[in-house]
Amino acid sequence: MILAIIENAFLSLIGSAIPASAVVMLAATGAMLGERVGVLNLGQEGLIGIGAVYSVIAVLSWGVESPWLAMLIGMMAAAAAGLIFALCVVAFRASQVLVGLALALGGIGLSNQLGVNRNGTPIQTLFREVNPGGVLDDNDAVSAFFFHDPVVYIAYVGLPVVLWFVLFRTRHGMNMKAVGENPAAADAVGVSVTGWRIFYSVLGAALTGAGGAYMVLSFTPTWSPDIARGRGWVALAVVIFAGWRPGWAVAGALLYGSMISLDTTAQARGWGLPFMGASDLSFFLSMLPYVVTLVAILIPAGAVKLGRRVRSTAAPAALAIPYAREER
Amino acid sequence: MTGDRARPAVETRGISKAFGGVAALDTVDFEVRWSEVHALVGENGAGKTTLCNILAGIYRADAGRVVVDGAERDFRSPAHAIDAGIGMVHQHFRLVEPMTVAENIHLGWPETPGVVSQRTLNERTERFMGEMGLRVDPTAKIWQLSVGEQQRVEILRVLARGARVLILDEPTAVLTAKEAEELFAVVRELAAGGLSVIFITHKLREVLAVSDRLTVLRHGIREITRPTEGATASEIARLMTGEERVLDVEHRVVTGDPALELRGVSTLNDRGIAALRDVDLTVRSGEILGIAGVSGNGQTELAEVICALRGMEAGSITVDGADIASMSVRAVTDSGVGHIPEDRIGMGMVTSAPVKDNAVLHSYWTEQFSQGLTLNRQSVIDFARKLVEAARVQTRSVFATAGQLSGGNQQRLVARREALAADRLLVAAHPTRGLDVNAAQEVRSTILDRRDSGCAVLLISDDLDEVLLMSDRIAVIYEGRIMGVFEAAEADREHIGLLMGGHSITGAVA
Numbered sequence: 001m002i003l004a005i006i007e008n009a010f011l012s013l014i015g016s017a018i019p020a021s022a023v024v025m026l027a028a029t030g031a032m033l034g035e036r037v038g039v040l041n042l043g044q045e046g047l048i049g050i051g052a053v054y055s056v057i058a059v060l061s062w063g064v065e066s067p068w069l070a071m072l073i074g075m076m077a078a079a080a081a082g083l084i085f086a087l088c089v090v091a092f093r094a095s096q097v098l099v100g101l102a103l104a105l106g107g108i109g110l111s112n113q114l115g116v117n118r119n120g121t122p123i124q125t126l127f128r129e130v131n132p133g134g135v136l137d138d139n140d141a142v143s144a145f146f147f148h149d150p151v152v153y154i155a156y157v158g159l160p161v162v163l164w165f166v167l168f169r170t171r172h173g174m175n176m177k178a179v180g181e182n183p184a185a186a187d188a189v190g191v192s193v194t195g196w197r198i199f200y201s202v203l204g205a206a207l208t209g210a211g212g213a214y215m216v217l218s219f220t221p222t223w224s225p226d227i228a229r230g231r232g233w234v235a236l237a238v239v240i241f242a243g244w245r246p247g248w249a250v251a252g253a254l255l256y257g258s259m260i261s262l263d264t265t266a267q268a269r270g271w272g273l274p275f276m277g278a279s280d281l282s283f284f285l286s287m288l289p290y291v292v293t294l295v296a297i298l299i300p301a302g303a304v305k306l307g308r309r310v311r312s313t314a315a316p317a318a319l320a321i322p323y324a325r326e327e328r
Numbered sequence: 329m330t331g332d333r334a335r336p337a338v339e340t341r342g343i344s345k346a347f348g349g350v351a352a353l354d355t356v357d358f359e360v361r362w363s364e365v366h367a368l369v370g371e372n373g374a375g376k377t378t379l380c381n382i383l384a385g386i387y388r389a390d391a392g393r394v395v396v397d398g399a400e401r402d403f404r405s406p407a408h409a410i411d412a413g414i415g416m417v418h419q420h421f422r423l424v425e426p427m428t429v430a431e432n433i434h435l436g437w438p439e440t441p442g443v444v445s446q447r448t449l450n451e452r453t454e455r456f457m458g459e460m461g462l463r464v465d466p467t468a469k470i471w472q473l474s475v476g477e478q479q480r481v482e483i484l485r486v487l488a489r490g491a492r493v494l495i496l497d498e499p500t501a502v503l504t505a506k507e508a509e510e511l512f513a514v515v516r517e518l519a520a521g522g523l524s525v526i527f528i529t530h531k532l533r534e535v536l537a538v539s540d541r542l543t544v545l546r547h548g549i550r551e552i553t554r555p556t557e558g559a560t561a562s563e564i565a566r567l568m569t570g571e572e573r574v575l576d577v578e579h580r581v582v583t584g585d586p587a588l589e590l591r592g593v594s595t596l597n598d599r600g601i602a603a604l605r606d607v608d609l610t611v612r613s614g615e616i617l618g619i620a621g622v623s624g625n626g627q628t629e630l631a632e633v634i635c636a637l638r639g640m641e642a643g644s645i646t647v648d649g650a651d652i653a654s655m656s657v658r659a660v661t662d663s664g665v666g667h668i669p670e671d672r673i674g675m676g677m678v679t680s681a682p683v684k685d686n687a688v689l690h691s692y693w694t695e696q697f698s699q700g701l702t703l704n705r706q707s708v709i710d711f712a713r714k715l716v717e718a719a720r721v722q723t724r725s726v727f728a729t730a731g732q733l734s735g736g737n738q739q740r741l742v743a744r745r746e747a748l749a750a751d752r753l754l755v756a757a758h759p760t761r762g763l764d765v766n767a768a769q770e771v772r773s774t775i776l777d778r779r780d781s782g783c784a785v786l787l788i789s790d791d792l793d794e795v796l797l798m799s800d801r802i803a804v805i806y807e808g809r810i811m812g813v814f815e816a817a818e819a820d821r822e823h824i825g826l827l828m829g830g831h832s833i834t835g836a837v838a
Contacts, residue, residue, distance in 0.1 A: 171440040178424045178435050185422035188386075189436030189485070190407030317425070325386065 013261055018148060019219045021257020023211040025155040027235030028249050029163060030207030035239060036167065037200045038180040040320040042100030043085060044208050045232030046107015051078040051209025052216045053111035056118055056223040059125045067127045067217045074213030075206040081107060082205020086198040093322035108226060115223045123221045127151055151214050156250055163246040180316030183323040193323050230286065234260065237293035244316065259288045335398050337362045337493050337524040338383060338414065343392035345378055350722050352378040354548045355392065360493065365515055365525045367539035367556065371568055371764030373734050375548040376528045380495045384416035385409030415486030416495040421478050423470045429453065430466040433485045460487055462514065476507035494518065495526040500534060512538045532561040544568055577776065579816035580800050582615035587784035588634065588753050593643035595633050603629035605808040616785040618799030621828050623790045626808035628670055631757045631788055635667045636660045648752055661690050666750025668743050670757040676742040679731030683723055686730045686741065687712035690749050719744035720770065736767050743771045747778050754778050757788045772798060796821065806830050
């Protein structure tokens with residue numbers, strides 16, 4: 001009896017965590033792309049909002065009937081915002097932190113404004129769940145793990161595999177990493193630091209926008225203000241947790257996504273604390289991802305302090321540092 | 329690109345380039361032939377590196393032409409220069425530390441296969457190294473390599489891209505003597521194989537040892553180009569420095585009051601290992617005490633404990649009888665202690681701030697420059713102008729940022745500022761390191777002036793010639809211990825050299 005309840009709770013958690021984490025996964029992959037070439041975009045939260053609101057507009061106002069097309073429109077809107085960001089920080093060498101924060105707050109404001117008349121309108125153009133191979137039984141456990149829409153598979157399997165291959169098995173990826181680690185070295189061998197940084201900032205922004213689009217085209221599925229609700233920040237945390245490795249981002253996104261889902265589950269089930277009279281745990285749970293991030297940062301930092309080099313999980317050396325050739 | 333072997337491999341015509349309003353190169357003509365090692369000689373700031381950066385596509389010239397193998401070129405990026413067959417190995421290596429040797433060699437190289445694995449990269453690297461006769465472990469990460477090996481990776485990378493003209497910027501500055509000899513052999517071999525090598529240096533011995541022809545630059549102007557055969561070191565030195573002022577230092581035996589006293593001082597380095605062990609030292613007013621020793625034997629920590637920048641494990645330090653253990657860094661500075669730090673850029677200045685602010689970095693709070701909460705702008709500017717003029721710092725204005733100054737000018741600024749601040753004691757750590765002959769003489773004169781006006785000077789230098797030239801007394805440091813103290817008159821070079829290497833007077837190893 002009790003086992004069944006626990007199993008039930010666990011499965012419902014997994015069933016909602018996987019799609020919920022797909023948003024985080026897409027945004028984390030987007031952020032990782034930029035960070036691998038040395039561009040830190042703190043504006044993920046705003047980019048999710050922009051991606052989401054333009055997908056909503058595409059569906060509700062422009063009559064777009066394909067979720068894929070709606071997502072593409074959301075991605076392009078986020079890419080446009082990403083291009084402005086990239087021009088500021090790469091071409092004009094403005095502070096990545098300041099411009100990134102401006103993009104986060106500005107993006108939230110812009111998307112809330114654009115979404116004002118569309119609050120709560122349900123969206124019918126949705127991604128449909130697929131049964132891979134059509135061979136699996138339809139029971140609770142299987143459906144929790146495996147019955148999801150195609151975007152989930154792209155986010156968790158397609159993207160990490162492609163990104164891993166590009167980063168670690170191609171000439172292109174080698175050059176990418178060099179731009180993020182030592183732009184002067186990349187420049188000296190003829191890799192255009194500016195070009196690569198702008199390109200991957202924009203591509204990364206588009207992926208984060210896809211995350212926002214996925215929110216409104218699958219599991220929300222409606223527009224509401226402040227739609228990202230911290231998932232952009234969590235995505236940045238996942239990148240650190242994953243040590244800038246695409247495979248680890250999957251684990252990170254699932255872990256963090258579960259924590260977000262816990263917060264919703266707690267609210268829904270009315271979990272409370274037996275002390276301090278707290279009847280609602282959700283604020284505590286929404287804090288968890290950041291506590292875990294602190295620990296994830298401190299572990300490698302602590303290892304370095306103890307004299308052990310943890311190079312593979314270190315941030316790209318030139319992260320957030322503008323590059324200028326003719327300085328002396 | 330190997331066309332007519334008789335025409336120059338590379339030539340420049342009337343190249344000019346300025347930084348922050350100061351001319352680095354002034355209408356320079358330069359020419360390198362095929363199959364020659366061409367030494368580009370000059371003091372710091374003479375424009376050698378700037379000229380080569382233009383050839384390598386890093387900088388663009390303000391005026392003038394670059395002609396490569398007969399064709400005029402306008403390089404907008406290093407990639408263009410590489411395409412034209414010109415490759416440069418920089419003084420500061422441009423290698424990606426967390427990556428392997430093989431990856432670094434294949435970086436940004438169009439001939440690298442699109443899809444690669446560590447194995448294919450390693451195999452390609454092995455094969456290529458075999459062809460060039462240069463070897464490094466292709467699987468090693470850059471940070472695991474010695475400096476000499478890293479340099480070899482840089483050279484291999486440039487050659488891999490089919491460079492026919494190889495530029496080496498002060499290649500021996502970071503090498504041990506043995507590594508330098510090996511490099512000379514490599515360079516000679518490459519030239520014999522048909523390549524042109526431009527060898528930037530300010531060491532005369534290297535010019536004579538390795539080059540076929542040489543060009544001397546001074547203050548951005550070409551002084552001469554001539555075959556190395558028949559040239560003498562003193563002749564080249566004269567062309568490099570103009571007329572040299574030789575410092576005549578009178579050594580003194582001083583019996584005045586001790587200005588600085590260290591008693592039983594012990595301290596740890598940044599890694600928590602003993603850096604100074606039970607050090608006793610006395611510096612009297614009006615004398616220079618030189619610390620002779622090989623770098624890394626506690627000199628850095630010695631300067632830092634005296635300036636209250638580092639805590640002590642044991643012992644006491646007094647300046648004019650006052651114990652500095654209880655004093656803040658500012659209190660120590662206020663009591664008349666100046667410090668020319670080893671790391672000028674990191675500790676001596678704020679590179680993003682203007683020169684004028686850097687000029688008063690250690691005194692802006694004094695009455696001369698501030699009233700209450702406000703800074704007296706005009707007096708700061710006046711003071712900075714005077715300082716810049718006295719120290720002969722070349723800068724557009726005192727409003728330019730300190731980061732825009734060349735290394736030598738930064739050093740002159742800091743040295744003069746600290747010397748002025750030092751009434752009682754000047755701690756000078758490697759004050760002339762990296763300076764050219766004339767700038768070094770100026771800094772030394774500044775220090776001697778302070779001594780003659782009654783200031784005590786602690787001179788730390790790993791250049792034994794400098795210590796012997798400047799000091800009234802000499803203390804030798806080895807592994808944090810003072811091995812002996814000598815009057816300048818009785819100092820024996822060989823004996824001091826043995827002590828620096830850890831051999832005590834009886835010949836036993838300490």
